[in-house]
Amino acid sequence: MKFRVERDVLADAVAWTARTLPVRPSVPVLAGMLLDADDVDGHQRLTLSSFDYEVSAQVSVDVDIDEPGRILVSGKLLAEIVRNLPPQTVEVSTDGAKVVVSCGSAKFTILTLPVEDYPTLPAMPALTGSVLSDTFAAAVSQVAVAAGRDDTLPMLTGVRIEIEGSTVTLVSTDRYRLAVRELTWTPEDPNVSAVALVPAKTLADTAKSLTGGAQISIALSTAENGGEGMIGFEGGGRRTTTRLLEGEFPKYRKLLPESFNSVAEVQKNEFIEAVKRVSLVAERNTPLRLSFTSDRLVLEAGTGEEAQAVEELSATLEGDDIQIAFNSTFLLDGLNAIESDVAHLQFTTSTKPAIITGKPADDGTASDYRYLIMPVRISN
């Protein structure tokens, strides 16, 4: 095998593929990255792949091939080397059981791993639909923030993707907050109806890294339609698959309150800054207390025995005055996730969940993102 490629092109492709290399490979070849230089439909392409039996990643870039071939090398080492090469043309060629990577005056010789032992990457399931990559990345980051990190409830570490025709709903919850976002997409079959539970961290990383192309294609195969429960994403020459999580996601729709006793509006950035400041004195697991009156919001944290902080903001409130307390990190996650400049908060009582959304548009359409947050009991 022998090919030439610009350093930046190779560095991007290698770095992206290396993200899914297993940290603790149970089989040594899984630490490898597969490089396949070949003619694909008349184009000279280099395809890089990594796989850890859960997540697979594959990217293909244009290169100049002198001699096609397939090799497996240590992915971590290759990524380190390529990242540090000077910005010139890189030449990669095999020399017996070794690979020579040369760029400018630098030359590396690295060992190859047995390519015949490398597992076959899972095939991409059939295309289910496509979505604008920026919209998808934003939506996923808004939702993934509420996913659980505790392995005792594995189904809460995922983002649930509900597909119903041209609407996709993303939702995740860790039992203290719940984030739900609706977006429209272009399904292959306008009557499609499907549900998948995708590991939140993998999904967030994937969505963020596929914004290079305008669209992301999503391919889903669930156990119901005979597959083995897998979702694939493809965009900008990159494709990745991940195994779905099992387990029953809580029936979340009934958790979303229908009616409210009061609705507040606060300038988001001012609110975020104030929460950060006041929560400096909130010890771990002690709440941030909010008091809303018709034109004021008072934030307080800390107790009389220790440090205390208080800050006042202008806000509007319709309905009953309310005093409510939150975990400040959870509150900040919600405020940071909304897209509007004005935070819209809906309350029932101080012991019932509140909903944070962006300020609804003037035409009265409901916000497509909702962040449900459970208050913390105020101790007297």
Next chain:
Amino acid sequence: MVFIINPVGASRATRSRRTGSVLFVRLVIARCSVDYVGRLTAHLPMAPRLILIKADGSVSIHADDRAYKPLNWMNPPCTLREQPGEDGNPTVWTVTHAKSGEKLVLTIEEILHDSTHELGVDPGLQKDGVEAHLQELLAEHITTLGEGYTLIRREYPTAIGPVDILCRDGNGTTVAVEIKRRGEIDGVEQLTRYLELLNRDPTLRPVRGIFAAQEIRPQARVLAADRGITCVTLDYDALRGIEPDEMRLF
């Protein structure tokens, strides 16, 4: 803490004039300075300190902080010689190690407290209680592992020891469960041995494994996955039915 009774050290160290016994712990609070003379030389200036003289003869000097590790100490076997203060000379206690001859010299200005207590033989730290309780709870709530699970029995006997739980999953496949507080590599190894044995039994096989723990180390997870063993993290409080104090959505 387990007391290792060292008769040599004990008889010399704590057969004081006041107690005449060998199995007492003696607590002294005194203003003292301490000098250690031996492989290294260390000095603690005059200050109030807690001096513990345990039944095995060991002497340790504590300051008023941290839960373990004294400022200075002498392990058994050792002897304590008390030299009362006379003619303006302060009281001096000398602890001498029976083998190395290293010395701990306590110069005592004032004794603020001095008492002895008989603790008897310590039953030892009971760590396995939680593990046994986890086994009991998981057997009671076997569907924690998944829908349709049914219990065969706890402590299922094999030639190399009992398997914590043997059960069947929703498809009727036999499942061996190993329960640990902390899931480490050796727990996976243990379960692997059981599985190998159980899979020789034509009435049970195929038997798959579940490694259940409150916390599973990443290395153990990798090894388990490699051997086709499922990992399950257990929530002890949830199994016991203890609801957390904080409010949750569900």
